[in-house]
Amino acid sequence: TVARAGDVRFAGLSAAEHPLLTASVPLADDDGVLLTGRLSVQSHPWLADHNVKGTVLLPGTGLLELALRAGDEVGCDVVEELTLAAPLVLPAEGGVQVQVKVGAPDGAGHRNVGVFGRLDDAADEVWVRHAGGVLSTRAEGTAPAQWSDWSVWPPEGVEPVSIEGAYDTFAEAGFGYGPVFQGLRAMWRRGQGEELFAEVVLPEQAHDDAARFGLHPALLDASLHAGLVEGADDDTVVPFAWNQVSLHAAGATAVRVRLTRVGAEGLSLTMADMTGRPVLSVGSMLSRPVSAEQLESGVRTAERPYAIEWATLPHAANPDV
Template structure:
């Protein structure tokens, strides 16, 4: 059959069989007729299929084909950071830490993307996804614990940390040497992962890390009973619509305020981390702390 096939190819023809060993039957015959058809040969399909069989050509879909990938998103492996002189950070957004040789400073680095943290897409303002300020606060608290401090004494948010689907961000947290007052300066920067090395970093926060005062924290004894005595319940139906009217879009991950009670100018809220989220290794999960701040709407 090879000389016949080669000779036919030289003259622009095609050779197909009718039956094959151990593969005979009508299916094989129809397959070969199909091979002839796609090569441009006219086939009398009415004669092949029978005009009285009621066979017909199906219509193609009248809509554009919908394509959807089904690949599983898996976190990128961190590798053996200690083998390259780095310390491992347990924070979900910070992968490594380094004590600087010049002075007493420290550097924490990480990577933030909507692929790794898809729930962040549910925190937006006027259609732009923003990392909540509570997330930056938790980064600062992690930095404090890393250097032996226990509080974030001050944190100023300078520029929103914007996330997009296309561009993961590199995060850098810089901790300075101790000041004479025993505090340490802190800065948080980011830069798009795809930008050249000479691209300037954007600063999002600056603050101070230190130690808690020795005074005893205020005790909220009224919270020993829930609901708090003397309060009236606030209906939460449409509660988050008020945020949306101001351009703040909170998805289910950030709607953790489940009860709201009020006594005059004082509001009490019950917040829960939605079932779709895991506590992970955050000090305080940003979505949970952000929901706690929503209680402030109860006094307006």
């Protein structure tokens, strides 16, 4: 068999068949797995539609999608937890190499997962850990979540919430969402806002990609925008920690969403497609404000304006010291 350019099998790898990941390989010294890929605004132009305080970065939903895909690779259908460690900033030119490392299972079947990145030309630099967490397997026969009766839509006892001008308001708060991320189409609240409901749709240009994702990161990100509409303050907040996440159906392009407040900073989420079939459940998602300084740190890493140079020091007065 003649090796073909771009065929990862001839590098001893398997094709990951995912828009953000190219290859996977089982690790030789344990029961772990490594998945690899490369991200850039040139190869993934829709990522440029996620701009926070003037900085393009992979959304937290993208980091979650990487963990879900890694779990699928090893037979784990639950992301028990995933915590953001550092923003993954995308440079204007060039790309970021990505590794998703899954560890061997412990006695209870849990596996550690980590998402790492470094610039294309940064072979002399350490990998940055962008997220870390734990994967697991849902007990056989366990119900995925307590689903609402999606056959009645909008749900009974809700009042509509205007989303007119919402994306202009988001921009004022630091979120520069482009067309692929502007998916919020309708919204309702129940009670004093403890429960929120929304319809979210991916634009047609993202449908081909959606068929290859577990859940397109832009669709999940836009599902959280209802929480921004009803946000309590003007901070620029981003997903910080995910808990008890299960994907129940892949490839959705339009969804119905139910958000429930969890404490002051968290949301639980259930999602179904437009026929009422379960798509995703999230036990809780915690958000945190992101500062310009944190993003600037990521930009410095992405643009690498600093380099190490050797300088010749003057001779010491006493050469024997």
